[in-house]
Amino acid sequence: MNYDKLLMKIGGFGRFQKRMLALLMIPPFLDPMTSYMLTFILGDHKxxxxxxxxxxxxxxxxxxxxxxxxxxxxxxxxxxxxxxxxxxxxxxxxxxxxxxxxxxxxxxxVRSHTMLCHYIGIFCGAFTYGMFSDTFQKESPRWLIAKRKLSRAEMILKDIAKENNANFDIDIQKIKVDETQERVAFCTAVGELFKFSISMTYFGITMKVGNLGGDVYVNYLISTSAEVIALFICLYVVERLGRKKIFSASMLICGIGCLCTIFSSLYGGPSLHWLTITLAMIGKLTITVAYFNIYLMVAENFPTNLRSFAIGICSSSGYAGSMVSAYVGDLGVLVDTKFGVALPLVIFGAFGICAGLLSFALPETKNMPLPQSIQEAENISRKQYKDGGSVLLGRQPVLTTALIGMMLPNLIRSFVSSLPLVGFLIFANGYFSMLVYDTGYILATELVDSSKRVFANFAYYFSFCIGEYVLVILAYFIRDWRILGWSTSIVVGIFLTSLLFQKESARWLIAKGKLSRAEMILKDIAKENNANFDIDIQKIKVDEKHEKVAFCTVVGELFKSKILTFRLAIFMFNWFSISMTYFGITMKVGNLGGDVYVNYLISTSAEVIALFICLYVVERLGRKKIFSSSMLICGTGCLCTIFSSLYGVPSLHWLTITLAMIGKLTITVAYFNIYLMVAENFPTNLRSFALGIGSSAGYAGSMVSAYVGDLVNICY
Incomplete structure (x- = not known):
């Protein structure tokens, strides 16, 4: 019996999971209050x-x-x-x-360099998480089973069944774990590429939303609303259409939307400025859908022992894209023409379309259990699963430490007057904010069964968007960057106490052989879910050989597989593109013109829309279709800002913002999907590694976005 079947028996989404998921929504709610504050404190100050x-x-x-x-x-x-x-x-x-x-x-x-410090911190956090999380994490039953830590896994599963009011009468010795060490690297490479593209587009639109013209606050408000819309789209679409379809569609729409800003910028003039903003917001919405999906896709494409690493690598690639987005977003400054507004979006759109097309090479992981072994990850398309586990680093202590680490630099930064020290504190804030998001995401993913995985991802991301809404409200009423830093730090400190009620991951504990602790948690789960837990997990013998497998050995397993290596390369490129675009739009939302607060609000709303798109579409159409289309739409939308910027009259400035928001929406869809796709494409022992690698690629994209977003200063 695999872990997913065991989880369904004791309650895959009972009272326990709902309560834990509600608590897990707090960290992503707090995350943007410190990390995305840079949008306003580094905004275009006349x-x-x-x-x-x-x-x-x-x-x-x-x-x-x-x-x-x-x-x-x-x-x-x-x-x-x-x-x-x-x-x-x-x-x-x-x-x-x-x-x-x-x-x-x-x-x-210097503004771009300062923002780069934040993205470098995120990149380092993603890479660190991917490297070490699978070594220190102590709570996932899935991972514990994969590592044959059956006694501890049994305790956690009994707690789950107990809290979910379910019976647990399964002989855990019959739960088979396939430890075949075969080729596993395709999805990791693909995830890196995806995350880079998504991050570059997402942050390129978000952080440079002020470049679209108009009121930067209005632009940001629209951008945030686009994210919210994207989240609801993901919520109702991802489980229906599948990860791949939603991800591909969101990337393609984002790319097309961004590309279309060419027309509104070049030919529209001021009267069509709204069209540029609209296209940008479409890009923001669709890239948010892609963001929603890519985490799912990465998590579902890699095995337990490599899942954290894959997410970390892909996240790093994504934030590399976000780094690029900062400078891509400012390319408009280099070009003293109408084309300057559309140029960053054109680059985001090009990456989005490339990532969307590349995503067609990935398998669909809809309704597939998380792979536990490399063999299972490679056989995803043939549905030859035996299931698997989780990640490595102790999530609960890491999450607590990361939240504190995210709060303190943000607070201290408000009191210093040294620019190098400010840069270091921004780096530290970025480092810990990444740990907060990725650690909480892994907990949420492994908390529920496969049928509720998309909803858990939606809820997690949706709380992030709510945090963005709170941020823009605080930023609107608090125009001094020091006071704003104090305020957001206080909010984070207030919610830190919620972690006292968060439980460890039984899935990981089983994989680590911490069976006694796993059994206790599983009993609590079964009790709260009104289920029975009558399995004697202590009778399970632990194979210590599984615990002694070195990190390098696990990584070696990944790159022995040409299929998984190729997947990983695609994920890394997409993650890089997603992060560069996402952070480029989000953090430079003021570059879109108009009111930065309105732009940010629209940008966040685009993310919310993207999430709901993912929720209702991903499971219906599949991860691949949604991911590919979102990347392509995002890329097209960003590219289209060329026309609205070069040829549009001032009255068409809205068109550039619209195209940017389309890019933000679709890149959010891609972000939503890429985590799912990576997680579902890699087996248990490689899942964390694959997610870590892909996430690292994504954060590399976010680094690039810092300079891409400032290209507008060169074009001006």
């Missing part, structure tokens, strides 16, 4: 040179207007010279890191 030999120089002084003073140069003594003092407009922001450290003119790329 400035001009201060007049020489003057005091109390107001920004909108009529005297200054008559003196022909620009942002970076001042006319003095018959010549034009670069200024070294500036006056900042306080109508939108009262105080930001830009105004505090004068990140303008020749120092304008």
């Amino acid at each position: 400035h001009r040179c201060q007049m020489p030999n003057t005091m109390g120089d107001p920004f909108n002084s009529t005297l200054n207007m008559a003196a022909n003073i620009s942002e970076c140069f001042v006319y003095q003594n018959g010549s034009t010279t670069a200024c070294n003092e500036w006056v900042y407009d306080q109508s939108q922001y009262k105080s930001t890191l830009i105004s505090t450290f004068d990140m303008v003119c020749d120092n304008k790329f």
Whole structure:
């Protein structure tokens, strides 16, 4: 008997799972309050040179207007010279890191470097999680079974059955674990590529939403709303259509939407600015759907022993994409034409379309149990599963430590005046925020049975969007970056106490051989779910050889498999693209023009829409179709901003924002799916590794997004 069948017997989604899932929604709710705050404290702060030999120089002084003073140069003594003092407009922001450290003119790329610190921290966190989580995590029954830690696994399963009011009369000795060490690397490579594409697009649209024009707050509000919409889409679609279909569709739509901003930007003019924003928000919505799916896909494509590593690697790739997105988002600054607004979205769109097309090579993991061995991961398309486990690093202590680590740098940063120290604290915040999100996600994924996996993913991501809504509200009323830092840190500190009620993962405990502890948890689960747990887990003998398998040996298993290696390469590229786009749009939402708060709100709403799309479509159409289409749509939407930026009149600025939000929505769908796809494409002993690698690729994409998003400053 595999673990999923055992979980269904004691309650796959009973009262226990619902209660734990509610608690697990708190960490992602807190995550954006500190990490995405950079959207506002590093926002485009309007400035001009201060007049020489003057005091109390107001920004909108009529005297200054008559003196022909620009942002970076001042006319003095018959010549034009670069200024070294500036006056900042306080109508939108009262105080930001830009105004505090004068990140303008020749120092304008210091902003990108500062944001890069955040993405590097996320990248390191993803890589660290993927490397060590499978070694220290102590709570998943699935992983414990894979590692033959049966006594502890039995205790956890009994707790699950007990809390879910289910009977547990299964002989755990009959639960078979396939430890075949065959080729496993295709999905990991694919996940890296996916995560990079998704992250680059997602963060490229989100973090540079102000570049779309219009009110940066409105743009951000729309962007956030697009995420919310994406989440609901995922909620009702992913389980119906499958991961692959939703992921592919979201990436394609995101790409197409971003590409379409070309027309609204080039030919639309100001009157069609709304179209550019709309296309960008479509990209945001669809990339959110992709984001939703990619975690599922990575988790479902890799075995237990490699799942954390795969998620970590793919996340790293994704945040590499997010790093790229910061600079891609600012490419518009380099091009002093209408095309400048659309240029970053065009790049996001191109990556989205490539990732969407590449996702067709992945298997569909809808309704498939998480693979436990490499052989099971390779046989996903033939449904030859025997199931498997979880991840490695103790999630509960890691989650607690990560939340504290996320809060403290954010709080300390508000009191320092040294830019290098600020950069280090931003790095630390990014590092721990990644640990918070990925650790909580693995817990949520392994908490429920396969039929509720998409819903758990939806609930987890949806709480993240709620956190974004809270952030934009706080940022709107608190325009000083230091006070905003204090406020968000206080919110995180208040919710830290919720971790006292969070239980360890029985699935992982079984895989680690911590059978006594696993049995206790499983009994609690069975009791709360009104189920019986009458299995003597102590009779299970633990094979210590499984526990002594070195990390390098596990990684070696992955790359012995050409199929899984190829999958991993595709996932890494997509994750990189997703992260670059997602963070590029999210963190640079102010670049879209208009009110940054409205832009962020729209961006978050696009994510919510994407989540609901994933919820109702992924299971119906499959992971692959949704993922591929979302990446392609995101890429197309971002690319289309070329036209709205170059040819659109100011009245068409909305079109650029719309295209960006389409990219945000679809990249969110891709984000939703890629986790699922990676998790479902790799066996138990490789699942964590695959997720770690893919996640790392994604965060590499987020690093790139920091500079991509600032390309607008070069084009300006």
